[in-house]
Amino acid sequence: MSTSSPAADTTLSAEAIAARKPARFALAGKSIVTPILLVLILLAIAIATTMIGSKPFNQVIIDVFVRVILVVGLYVFIGNSGVMSFGQIGFTCLGAYVAAWLTINPIMKKMSLPGLPSFIMQAKMDYWQAAIVATIFAGVAALIFGRILMRLSGIAASIATFAMLAMINTIYSNWDSVTGATSSVVGIPIVRSIWPAIVVFVAWLHSISRAGLALRAARDEPTAAAASGIDIPRERLIAFTVSGAIMGLGGALTAHSIGVVTPDNFYLSLTFVTLSMLVVGGMGSLTGSVLGVVILSALIQGLRFLEAGVPVGETVLALPKGLQEIALGIIMIIILALRPAGLFGNRELTLTRNRSE
């Protein structure tokens, strides 16, 4: 994961392996600019808001960062495999509850969630430990579900993943001794911006890995890819698992950022919001997924600002209530009509694009 070594390794592996193989880290070297730039953009946003420093605005930024994690998680599977999944938010739900179980004060847990097994009941972890456990838990769940679902493709896979989401939602909404069915409070509302940075790099690493490249080949030319020996279900399963783990992390951080989890937080509306951000940004591009979140969030925030009212001279100009959502929907439709592949399409943000192509 270190970024300094590629240059040294490039020469070594190029000598060791036959000449027809490209240098091992050539791709990494070429594309590393993208995640770095993206992280810098996120960092710039974070710094800008701490400078302004108003509290509600910071909450907004935390939300944006959590959304970045979720949408990048979606990108890892949907963007690379081309299979629309409605189910990833289910792993967010799993992650959020794991975080809640592990960080709530044991005394409170005994009252609100009496059905928990005793080792979870006694647990009191720091938020970052809980987040890691949540990530692993969601990843394992994704591996299990994916093992079954990744045999499907196309719209059948989309519906099957949706059915999975609905199953998770139904179970968590009704299993009240363990999930509280309604609401449960967690303590730690601090999320550091380092998490989205890590996630962006993980997504980038996956996308240039053997599995990621094979998966994208299968997305663009399934027949040719299968003929070249790519095991499509296996590559999809890898992406599904990585994506599930990222979604779980996102869920844990969502829980920590708002302090309350209910199953319906992680259901259809979040699914569609995050999917919209992904598609508007550009499904096939990491840049698109990150900047899609930033752009749409900025838009939502701007519309909210207008809805609250802008003083112009003596009168306060305000949009009528509800117009914010309508405007958002219309703007999304316009963006998609003008750029059907999303704002960034399949392209990534690099320094060299304009000069070389």
Next chain:
Amino acid sequence: MLQIVFDALSLGSLYALGALGIALIFGVMRLVNFAHGDVIAFSIFALLWPSTDAMAIVFAGNLPWYLLVPFVLAVGAGLSVLCEIVVFRRFRNTNPATMMIASFALGFVIRYFLLMLYSSRPKSISLLPELSQPVEILGARLPLLQLITIIATIAILLGLVVFLRRTRFGLEMRAAAENFSMARMLGVRANRVIMGAFALSGALAGAIALIFGIQTGTADIQMGAAVMLMAFISTVIGGLGSLAGAVLAGFLLGAASVVMQVILPVDARPFRDAFVYGAVILVLLFRPQGLIAARGTKERI
């Protein structure tokens, strides 16, 4: 026992009608129309025009039934065609994911438009209350409405079959569903067929809205979404693009929900939906192309 059969049939009818509405559009455009549920909600709220009060049924709600029914159907069809002209026309030939998100965004716009006018509280409407009275058939007491729902659905289905098989327009639509570009080359007018499909689908949405409105006695913005999800699932299980499959799967799904409600142990009943969705996954694993695979959707190399 008979009660269960009728429950299953009437729930299945709703799903089947919804699934048909989605399958019709998918057939000609490869669009999974997420706005369909909001068209349903819009149609029912049309009964409250032009008032936005909680109780009042000012205009359309007082019409006699033989005007009321066509009115709601026309509203559904009109809105649906409007969606096509304003939005979906611009998305032909884009990839399915983009279309899907566009339709979702459109549904979002319709939903919040309704919310802005009527607020999120469900409105009580008493629509044709005489239909809620029970009737006795073969020893089972059924609400008259359930019977009418089933009969109306069967009538709609038969009408649709006749329309698709016996009229020129139906023929064109079936041809377009099977191979759209080929149909166009043979002189089928794309716009007309697509608008026809949207109109039919919207009218079906109006029918669902009517049944739902009478059944629950409320107009709720959320109500479209619930039917829509099940309808969407039935469309896929039935085989996307296959109308017969959509109807069959709709009835199967309705039956599965009702039967599971009865046979599951009491402790497991709250989790009924989880079992239904589990069954959906199973069906998809064994028949990913759907129960009745449509000819036009087979993958070609």
